[in-house]
Amino acid sequence: MTPNNASSSQVHADAPCIVCNRTTVEEFLDLGSTALANKFLSEAELDKPEPKFPLKVGFCHTCGHVQLTEAVPPHAMFQDYLYVSSASDTLKRHLYDLSDVLVQRRKLGADDLVIDIGCNDGTLLSGFARHGVRTLGVDPAENLAALTQDSKIDRHVGFFNSKTAQDIVRRWGRASLITATNTFPHIPGLQDFVEGIKTALASGGAFVIEAHYLVDMLEQGAFDTVYHEHISYWALGPMMRLFQDNGMQVVNAERLPLHHGQLRVTVQRLGESEPDDSVAEILQMERALGIDRFETYVRFAEKTRGIKAAVRQTVTDLVTQGRRVVGYGAPAKGNTLLSFLDLGPSLIPYIADRSALKQGRYTPGAHIPVVSPDRLLKDQPDYVLVLAWNFLEEVMEQQSEYRSRGGQFIVPVPDVKILS
Template identity: 35%
Template sequence: MNCRLCGSTNLASVVDLGATPPCELFLSAEAVDEPEMTYPLHLKLCTECLLAQLPPLITPEETFTEYAYFSSYSDSWVRHAKDFVDAQVARIDPKFVVEVASNDGYLLQHVVAGGIRCLGIEPSVNVGEAARDKGVPTLTAFLSPETGQAVRDEHGPADLVVANNVYAHIPDVVGFTQGLRALVADDGWVSIEVQHLLTLIELNQYDTIYHEHFQYYTVASAQRALASGGLSLVDVELVPTHGGSIRLLAQPAESAPEPTRRVLDVLSREKAAGLHELTGYAEFAQRVAKVRRDLLRFLVDTVDEGRTVVGYGAPGKGNTLLNHCGIRPDLLQYTVDRNPYKHGRYTPGTRIPILPPEQIAVDKPDYVLVLPWNLRTELTAQLSYVGEWGGKLVFPIPHLEIVEVKP
């Protein structure tokens, strides 16, 4: 395995989660009795450029041509997108906005509402169609240097290029970054949101390690990645989404000013945590193992006592957790999800049924295991009715926590 950013062969193990199926390949009822492909899930760190990464065992085409994730099913995420759009309109007054991996139009719908010209670039046919249904112009394509140049030639350069939760999803870091540079105007801005490796390590967020995430960034490694495509990091914001993310604000290298104090401050925090060398990753695997043991102990004891546990949500991160822990329907009877696409399907690997959310009120389980723990505030409010029969919520990350809720 060579580092996909610098080409080094010096990669050290961070955590080995065994082998799992791709996390978004939910099974139809007919496929439950068929075999599944599994792939190693072993996070490694390049000792030269410090990019944390998985081997490129699957291609983006295998995951994103038909995709199960629709961003708009999270109310808080849609609000987050609107707040971002409002802030950027006030800051730079863009005349043309491009979003890469624009999903179902969750963000660009706010740009359209503001009367600003925009274009989404989304590889998944099904979610791209949902965006077009909302009136969001959407090109079905993967971003490459060639795609970026073609969009620029047809539509002109973008004042703002947005890439939320996609910079981890591409195996060709350099080519993708070159595509971003091709899209953006020479004095324009690129805004990238991606999970921060600092919070992933500090808060045991290992379930966000899955095959469609090819790499995991500190600000230090993100700076190097951006530079590989001709972009310079100008500013950074720490945002709470996905358990703790970084918003990277970059400009073309030839016109970018010096990094702000906030960039230097976050780099200092990362260095203090040991993440600019191998030492900061040394105990992560042991803490991951404890999360697994604690959750399994709770589930086994609860079921042995005759009480019931069901899940809430069927996110990709949940499938890493379920597979790593070896959780099957004998411990988690089913999970529910707001996305109708997943209803009647089964989680990959663990074969747990996915039902509509209304099933929880019908069955009145003793515990609800919340798999999208990053939406804790939103989901605690949504699931407050569980308290009507004395049910409790269970959060597995960063550590096992059982929460009483009031209806």
């Protein structure tokens, strides 16, 4: 990242918009001061001071971009990373399908290089590798690099920017396709990042982004999508402006159901290809929903405060009646929810999660221990609060045994409900 971005931990409220650079960002939601959502703690770390940062979201009155109003330096978040793509069956299947679709659409062969930015454990690139294309993953997480060591996937450990793009081109050449799935919302230095894309992309090549979609977040009341890693909450409008201002152009846009709603966007250099109808259609839909108006976000903030009151009430009532409530799924977003709703180990004694990297650790902020899902069958608690509510079907399927013995599920978002 550029030095400017790396030192932006103390950005004040009138910091410039990261898309249009104007100081017209107005805050609409304050989720309090929270610990970093992926910093699960070891037992020894529980006694040490844990850094917390303000978590506030604002809307730019000039370009409509929704973003955090105070940023945390990226190196504090991404160098030791516990989220792995392959831990979710749904996500793994999706990434393999994405590789199939893109190989076909872009007619990729053995000479083509595919670069995945924020490649995580290499799941998407292993999908591409099945088709015989050359693959390079870029990711700053040193702990995840070990996971692709023995595979055919090359890896550049570091952040992607205009400078690292030059190093990549010198060593691997230019890419026919660059992908960034669930990475683009993390980028603070957007102009420099796009410069890097133009450097590393072969002429006629495409940059494909998948990111959580602001329209879905608003429709579902998914306030827990907000955590420090997600600097941006993307709609198509501001994204079109970003690329247009930097010599590129959105040529295709699609809505996807994954993670409860994503936007997939294909970008090329200006003039290389004409945008198809999907771009105008999605843009029109966004405007009809009022996504470019501040009032829309004021309503979202009110709904968020309503969810907090309802879920807290449900959980505290059950515990008061002597029921046992535990958590299921320890995604990063769960930590926004636990922190904003002020739920700790006195109400939720543990959280079950399939990720071996998280088991034995404690959630950031709330310090709730994470255990293996086997524990649910040993203990048979009365209720599980589903923190990974966007993978609800998968969770209920995995826990069919717990269910058949009478275990019930509390789904917190978009409206609190109990499923048996």
